[in-house]
Amino acid sequence: MLKDTVIKINNFIGGGLVRKFVVWIVVIIMLLGALTTIFVQISLTSTLSEELHERGMAISRNLAASSTEPLLIEDTVSLNRLIGNIKKTEKDVEYIFITDAKGKVLVHTFNAGFPGELLTAHTETSSSSRLLDTGDGYVIDFKAPILNGRAGFVHIGLDETSLNEKITQTSRIIMMLTFIVGALGVFMAYIAGDYLTRPIRALVKGAEEIGRGNLGYQIETESTDEIHILSKAFNQMSHNLNNSINELRTSEERYKKLVDGISDAVILIDSQKNILSWNSAAQEIFDYSFEEVVGKSINMLYSPFKGIVTDNMGEILDGEGVFIKKNGMLFPGVVSSRPLQEGADVGRVVVIRDITHQKEMKKLEKQLLQSDRLATIGQLAAGVAHEINNPLANISLYAQMLLKKTEDENAKSKLKTIDDEANRAAHIVQGLLEFARRSELKLNPIDINIEIDKVLSILNHQFNDIKVTTLLEPLPLIYADSGQIRQVIIDILTNSIQAITKNGEIMIRTTANHDHIEISISDNGYGIPRENMDKIFDPFFTTKEPGEGTGLGLSICYGIINRHNGTIDVRSEVGIGTTFTIKLPV
Structure with a gap:
């Protein structure tokens, strides 16, 4: 309770230590002065009252002894002279009167006549003194017997005015002294407070300097007391803190240089993934400045189509992902994350590596392997086709000659079968020759959109119930062999038509970029199984029934696009559909 009261008073006073020190000293001095004044006033009142009482009793007794003889001889003149002298010599005596044993007033000092109520008041008690209210103030009446009361009584009234004046005067002196002491106390308290709080203010300034970043600040003090010990401890703490911060900054600079030297994006996130x-590599990879991303969720760096992958605890999983740059460009990356502190959810370090180059290299290697494989197979196919073509021609020729000469229907049927199979074999050989042939391209400026319209006119009768949608943007002209480009589009659309089972849809889209154009052909057919994706451009690979295809169509398409310095890619999911994307340089 007292502690709370002191806290409230300190809060009310406000200001610094010197102000509080001075105020408390003044309060203490004033409190002590008030207590001293009260104590002195009580003691002085008691002392002066006792002194006045003793003096009154002494005067009344002496007067009683001196008035015995005049009273016995009834010498009123001597009695009047006696009481008159006492009244003149004793300033505090308000009145004197003498009564006989029966209470009859013999002499008195009242000029206006003896007040009868005064005599009545004294008949009510037999005590030696009594406090009487005269209307103008209080008077102490002292009563002394003459010859034990047988001759009469002496009454003396002493006024309390002088007593009260002495008490008041003494109280004023004490209050004046208290004020003087208080003023001196304030002055001395201010000097003492300023001196005593000087090292404390030095400590406060030191703490403020350290708070401003002035590490290593030292305090100078001339004291040898506990403040000096505290100052030494503060200086040592400041020195150690400065050394620790410098070491930390050095370590941080080394760490920053190390992290900035990493080509991968190193991102520090908190427990909320903000x-x-x-590092600088992250800024280069994502094209954002640090101010644009600080405090924001790391989700903003993930592709909206394939967002952040987390486990059941919400932690980011390691593995491949798709990320988005500031300009909206998507790129593949590998992500790995580790907690900042084991066993505590205080954040993680996320490392993202851009694997676009690796993907392109892998794709290029795959294309080179495909090209080498196709070239090897083409050479083999050309040799085989050349060796098989002549025997097939002879078989077909002789089968036709025999058909014209024989009349046997059974023989004709068999000869016709031989001729058809020879023609089918010749068609396969022709495909091999086309696959193996590296004929010179007839390059001319062409508009891909126009070539697509021509192909759609050719295949219009094959679409039946299939819905074909085209989104053809205006394209720049490219140099290409229009016949071979149309063959590529025909083969891909033919495959889409054959892959569609019901509610068929085909989407043809063209777009232009700064250095190439893209042709995208999508269908909602049954799709290509994952295990076949790497084989679809291989010669003779087909998933069709025997006799329904040679497996050379996509191989030929691949070769044509490759000779045009373009690329052809495929994405497919079973049950959803397939998308072929052709890129040709402008």
Whole structure:
């Protein structure tokens, strides 16, 4: 309770230590002065009252002894002279009167006549003194017997005015002294407070300097007391803190140089997956400045189509992902994350590596392997086709000659079968020759959109119930062999038509980029199984029934696009559909 009261008073006073020190000293001095004044006033009142009482009793007794003889001889003149002298010599005596044993007033000092109520008041008690109210103030009446009361009584009234004046005067002196002491106390308290709080203010300034970043600040003090010990401890703490911060800064600079030297994006996130910091590589990879991403969720760096992958605990899983740059460009990456502190959910370090180059290299290697494989197979196919073509021609020729000469229907049927199979074999050989042939391209400026319209006119009768949608953007002209490009589009659309079972849809889209154009052909057919994706451009690979295809169509398409310095890619999911994307340079 007392502690709370002191806290409230300190809060009310406000200001610094010197102000509080001075105020408390003044309060203490004033309190002690008030207590001293009260104590002195009580003691002085008691002392002066006792002194006045003793003096009154002494005067009344002496007067009683001196008035015995005049009273016995009834010498009123001597009695009047006696009481008159006492009244003149004793300033505090308000009145004197003498009564006989029966209470009859013999002499008195009242000029206006003896007040009868005064005599009545004294008949009510037999005590030696009594406090009487005269209307103008209080008077102490002292009563002394003459010859034990047988001759009469002496009454003396002493006024309390002088007593009260002495008490008041003494109280004023004490209050004046208290004020003087208080003023001196304030002055001395201010000097003492300023001196005593000087090292404390030095400590406060030191703490403020350290708070401003002035590490290593030292305090100078001349004291040898506990403040000096505290100052030494503060200086040592400041020195150690400065050394620790310098070491930390050095370590941080080394760490920053190390992290900035990493070509991967290193991102520091908190427990809510908000970005706290990242390295310069992250800024280069994502094209964001640090101010644009700090405090925002790391989800903003993930593709909206394939967002962040987390486990059941919400932690980011390691593995491949798709990320998005500031300009909206998507790119593949590998992500790995580790907690900042084991066993505590205080954040993680996320490392993202851009694997676009690796993907392109892998794709290029795959294309080179495909090209080498196709070239090897083409050479083999050309040799085989050349050796098989002549015997097939002879078989077909002789089968036709025999058909014209024989009349046997059974023989004709068999000869016709031989001729058909020879023609089918010749068609396969022709495909091999086309696959193996590296004929010179007839390059001319062409508009791909026009070539697509021509192909759609040719295949219009094959679409039947299939819905064909085209989104053809205006394209720049490219140099290409229009016949071979149309063959590629025909083969891909033919495959789409054959892959569609019901509610068929085909989407043809063209777009232009700064250095190439893209042709995208999508269908909602049954799709290509994952295990066959790497084989679809291989010669003679087909999933069709025997006799329904040679497996050379996509191989020929691949060769044509490759000779045009373009690329052809495929994405497919079983049950959803397939998309072929052709890129040709402008």
